[in-house]
Amino acid sequence: xxxxxxxxxVFTLIPKLLKYLPVTLELTVIAMLAGLLLGLLLAIIKxxxxxxxxxxxxxxxxxxxxxPILVQLYLSYAGIPLILKYYxxxxxxxxxxNSIPSIFYVLLALSLNExxxxxxxxxxxxxxxxxxxxxxxHSLGMTYGQVLRRIILPEAFIVALPTLGNALIGLMKGTSLxxxxxxxxxxxxxxxxxxxxxxxxxxxxSLALIYWxxxxxxxxxxxxxxxxxxxxxxxxxxxxxxxxxx
Amino acid sequence: xxxxxxxxxxxxxxxxxxQIDLTxxxxxxxxxxxxSGAGKSTLLRSINLLEVPDAGTIRLDQLQVDFARKTKAxxxxxxxxxxxxxQQFNLFRQxxxxxxxxxxxxxxxxxxxxxxxxIAARHLAGVGLSDRMHHYPKQLSGGQQQRVGIARALAMQxxxxxxxxxxxxxxxELVGEVLDTIRKAAEAGNTxxxxxxxxxxxxxxxxxxxxxxxxxxxxxxxxxxxFSRPKSERTKQFLANYYRDQExxxxx
Ligand SMILES: Nc1ncnc2c1ncn2[C@@H]1O[C@H](COP(=O)(O)OP(=O)(O)OP(=O)(O)O)[C@@H](O)[C@H]1O
Ligand SMILES: [Mg+2]
Numbered sequence: 001x002x003x004x005x006x007x008x009x010v011f012t013l014i015p016k017l018l019k020y021l022p023v024t025l026e027l028t029v030i031a032m033l034a035g036l037l038l039g040l041l042l043a044i045i046k047x048x049x050x051x052x053x054x055x056x057x058x059x060x061x062x063x064x065x066x067x068p069i070l071v072q073l074y075l076s077y078a079g080i081p082l083i084l085k086y087y088x089x090x091x092x093x094x095x096x097x098n099s100i101p102s103i104f105y106v107l108l109a110l111s112l113n114e115x116x117x118x119x120x121x122x123x124x125x126x127x128x129x130x131x132x133x134x135x136x137x138h139s140l141g142m143t144y145g146q147v148l149r150r151i152i153l154p155e156a157f158i159v160a161l162p163t164l165g166n167a168l169i170g171l172m173k174g175t176s177l178x179x180x181x182x183x184x185x186x187x188x189x190x191x192x193x194x195x196x197x198x199x200x201x202x203x204x205x206s207l208a209l210i211y212w213x214x215x216x217x218x219x220x221x222x223x224x225x226x227x228x229x230x231x232x233x234x235x236x237x238x239x240x241x242x243x244x245x246x
Numbered sequence: 247x248x249x250x251x252x253x254x255x256x257x258x259x260x261x262x263x264x265q266i267d268l269t270x271x272x273x274x275x276x277x278x279x280x281x282s283g284a285g286k287s288t289l290l291r292s293i294n295l296l297e298v299p300d301a302g303t304i305r306l307d308q309l310q311v312d313f314a315r316k317t318k319a320x321x322x323x324x325x326x327x328x329x330x331x332x333q334q335f336n337l338f339r340q341x342x343x344x345x346x347x348x349x350x351x352x353x354x355x356x357x358x359x360x361x362x363x364x365i366a367a368r369h370l371a372g373v374g375l376s377d378r379m380h381h382y383p384k385q386l387s388g389g390q391q392q393r394v395g396i397a398r399a400l401a402m403q404x405x406x407x408x409x410x411x412x413x414x415x416x417x418x419e420l421v422g423e424v425l426d427t428i429r430k431a432a433e434a435g436n437t438x439x440x441x442x443x444x445x446x447x448x449x450x451x452x453x454x455x456x457x458x459x460x461x462x463x464x465x466x467x468x469x470x471x472x473f474s475r476p477k478s479e480r481t482k483q484f485l486a487n488y489y490r491d492q493e494x495x496x497x498x
Contacts, residue, residue, distance in 0.1 A: 138325065140321050140326075140354050142354055
């Protein structure tokens with residue numbers, strides 16, 4: 001029988017792809033963290049209806065939602081060098097476009113995209129925190145920042161966790177588009193390997209298995225985190241901890 | 247000593263508090279009674295600026311605040327010197343009873359964590375909850391939650407404690423334990439402003455009773471004076487209605 005599909009190759013290719021997994025993870029983790037922080041900022045701007053910033057953020061969010069992520073990556077990759085050229089021109093500096101690592105363009109586009117989508121989730125979660133707790137915190141003499149950090153965010157986080165977990169999975173898969181900015185992560189590497197041995201299907205199978213495994217891992221991690229944040233579970237641990245301390 | 251002058255507050259066009267003057271001496275247990283919508287909650291909430299009055303001043307020992315010209319620092323300072331116990335308890339849901347009481351100590355009063363833990367444990371013991379320190383609010387009964395609320399307020403060592411109907415959200419069989427806790431706090435010498443519909447409790451514990459009607463204090467005296475010899479027609483009517491509603495049906 002001719003070797004039409006080489007199953008063994010699928011598994012021998014996996015380690016070769018995994019060498020580039022750190023790039024995928026780096027993109028995912030950094031874009032998620034930046035997306036959460038910026039998303040929180042956008043959510044607060046929207047909730048407090050801060051003039052000017054509110055309008056700007058509304059347009060920004062509408063734009064991000066209204067354009068494909070692939071196009072946003074193109075814009076970042078082609079647009080940032082232009083901005084740098086203008087900057088050099090007006091400030092008589094000579095920053096080199098080539099000194100910007102290509103991963104930067106990807107991180108920028110993914111972070112902004114993630115921020116726009118997360119901001120709505122975060123806003124809904126922040127507003128779900130009941131007013132009574134917030135009033136109680138204020139009545140103790142806490143500042144808005146303290147109330148946000150110590151009371152609102154911990155509770156909102158639990159509400160938003162399942163949705164943010166899905167966003168993280170979406171983002172992880174979305175990093176597969178990084179090749180358009182010539183960043184080599186696992187997808188780009190699978191294409192390179194396929195180009196070398198012309199075993200496209202085997203290469204893509206390995207790739208798919210890695211994404212699938214990663215997704216299951218993230219799902220499990222989120223489920224574990226949800227369990228650890230569960231009040232009955234936390235209470236049990238604290239009571240046990242107390243016994244040990246005594 | 248607390249001195250409120252000309253406290254006025256409107257919601258839209260509706261005047262809820264009208265030129266309230268009120269002086270509360272240290273150690274006073276002042277009860278506020280009045281019908282629904284009289285402005286009792288608004289009065290309490292104005293004192294710690296959860297509600298911002300339109301006009302008036304408040305002096306709390308050295309701190310003098312003009313409501314119309316308050317600064318952010320004024321707001322924080324006023325809130326640090328007062329503590330509120332809410333009708334709906336308003337405990338921090340993601341924190342244990344102990345952490346609820348520690349929160350203000352650590353974040354606002356900057357007490358070191360270990361010391362805050364000791365202070366909080368002492369106050370929880372004071373409200374009879376030593377065995378519930380590591381429970382979360384949803385694992386506690388309403389009465390226990392409210393006692394945590396009281397411990398949280400007491401731990402801040404406020405110059406005045408504000409209670410807004412602290413037992414109204416409780417099942418009848420849980421009211422007693424909370425009232426006992428409040429009475430203990432009163433006997434310990436705390437200054438209190440208490441809105442309550444528990445007339446017999448007010449009568450026993452308060453040193454002074456105010457009857458608030460349509461944003462005006464129409465009666466101000468000892469419990470004996472207000473309950474037995476009310477001066478205004480409105481107070482008489484309110485008390486008559488109250489006692490009629492309280493009468494058990496089988497006496498008819
Ligand atoms: N945030 C608000 N917006 C508009 N009107 C309000 C607001 N808060 C209170 N009011 C109105 O102000 C009046 C006084 O309300 P307040 O809550 O102080 O009454 P209360 O004496 O505490 O009554 P209750 O015994 O029902 O708690 C009411 O007519 C109420 O409808
Ligand atoms: Mg009220």
